[in-house]
Amino acid sequence: MPLNMFKDKDGMPRIILTDPNGSSVEVLLYGAQVVSWKNQKKEELLFMSSKGNRKGGNKAKRGGISVWFPRFGDVSSVEEDGLGRKRLWSLDRDPSPLPLSDNHSSVDLILKSSGVYLKTPHLSFEFRLRICVSGGKLIMIPRVRNTDNKAFSFTFVMTNYLSVSDISEVRIEGLETLDYFDNLINRSRFTEQADAITFDAEMDRVYLHSPNKIAIIDHEKKRTFVLHKNAMPDAVVWNPWDRKAKAIGADLGVGDYKVMICVSSATIETPIVLKPCEEWKGYQELSTVSSSYCSGQLDPTRVLYSTLHSPC
Numbered sequence: 362m363p364l365n366m367f368k369d370k371d372g373m374p375r376i377i378l379t380d381p382n383g384s385s386v387e388v389l390l391y392g393a394q395v396v397s398w399k400n401q402k403k404e405e406l407l408f409m410s411s412k413g414n415r416k417g418g419n420k421a422k423r424g425g426i427s428v429w430f431p432r433f434g435d436v437s438s439v440e441e442d443g444l445g446r447k448r449l450w451s452l453d454r455d456p457s458p459l460p461l462s463d464n465h466s467s468v469d470l471i472l473k474s475s476g477v478y479l480k481t482p483h484l485s486f487e488f489r490l491r492i493c494v495s496g497g498k499l500i501m502i503p504r505v506r507n508t509d510n511k512a513f514s515f516t517f518v519m520t521n522y523l524s525v526s527d528i529s530e531v532r533i534e535g536l537e538t539l540d541y542f543d544n545l546i547n548r549s550r551f552t553e554q555a556d557a558i559t560f561d562a563e564m565d566r567v568y569l570h571s572p573n574k575i576a577i578i579d580h581e582k583k584r585t586f587v588l589h590k591n592a593m594p595d596a597v598v599w600n601p602w603d604r605k606a607k608a609i610g611a612d613l614g615v616g617d618y619k620v621m622i623c624v625s626s627a628t629i630e631t632p633i634v635l636k637p638c639e640e641w642k643g644y645q646e647l648s649t650v651s652s653s654y655c656s657g658q659l660d661p662t663r664v665l666y667s668t669l670h671s672p673c
């Protein structure tokens with residue numbers, strides 16, 4: 362299936378995957394960041410910042426999908442915090458044993474600790490990421506292997522910046538009644554009381570033990586994103602709203618917060634622990650359905666708890 366690899370104007374290797382129905386995904390090898398996901402009609406489904414690159418040695422723009430590994434938001438270890446997004450990945454020439462099926466386009470990437478420069482070199486891992494577009498769905502399968510002779514623990518987040526028409530018209534279903542840490546109130550723990558999550562101010566929450574399907578409903582666009590995940594029990598919901606967007610400044614446009622929502626697959630509360638040679642495998646699938654699937658018509662048992670049929 363078509364895979365087009367080229368260098369962009371900054372000399373950065375990029376890959377474009379196109380599936381038979383015309384959907385496409387674009388990936389930067391720097392940080393293994395997905396910077397575009399387009400449907401058959403060539404509409405962009407991911408948000409990318411209208412401003413320049415991030416600060417602090419990260420050569421990528423804010424937006425798309427990127428992975429936080431081996432630490433998420435860990436101020437005690439700036440070097441390890443989001444390490445995977447600050448390095449150049451390689452094509453994985455030996456991606457077995459994941460099976461492949463027809464009608465998809467995929468790429469396998471790898472980041473090895475042996476190729477990663479650290480001031481405090483004590484990590485030993487192989488991080489593989491399969492990115493696949495199939496029937497318009499964007500599937501990402503991360504795998505982390507401990508290549509050390511002692512146990513290794515890590516937290517993991519797959520940050521999904523979704524493009525929405527107007528954040529005030531967005532509703533998230535699947536997180537109601539869950540406990541969450543509120544990052545805006547010193548990570549205090551609360552229980553969600555609302556029927557669904559809606560937005561009228563900054564939000565930065567880690568929902569715990571979330572179901573494996575979450576619906577992000579864009580009323581104005583009459584489109585619902587379905588986030589389907591496995592082995593990542595938490596979900597981060599983030600929108601900076603106007604004040605934080607201004608404070609972020611350099612890599613986020615002032616009005617960008619209105620047309621984006623971050624809903625991320627995560628494992629934060631309980632870090633993953635791998636014994637020597639053990640491997641962890643996650644799964645994330647993003648798809649869209651039309652508004653017939655929107656609020657009030659969501660069948661929670663069918664939608665939120667249905668099983669996965671991965672083509673990748």
Ligand SMILES: O=P(O)(O)OC[C@H]1O[C@@H](O)[C@H](O)[C@@H](O)[C@@H]1O
Nearest residue numbers: 423424427520544565597599623
């Ligand atoms: O830095 P990313 O991956 O774009 O994540 C989006 C945001 O997610 C939030 O949860 C964090 O508190 C922010 O600091 C972060 O910027």
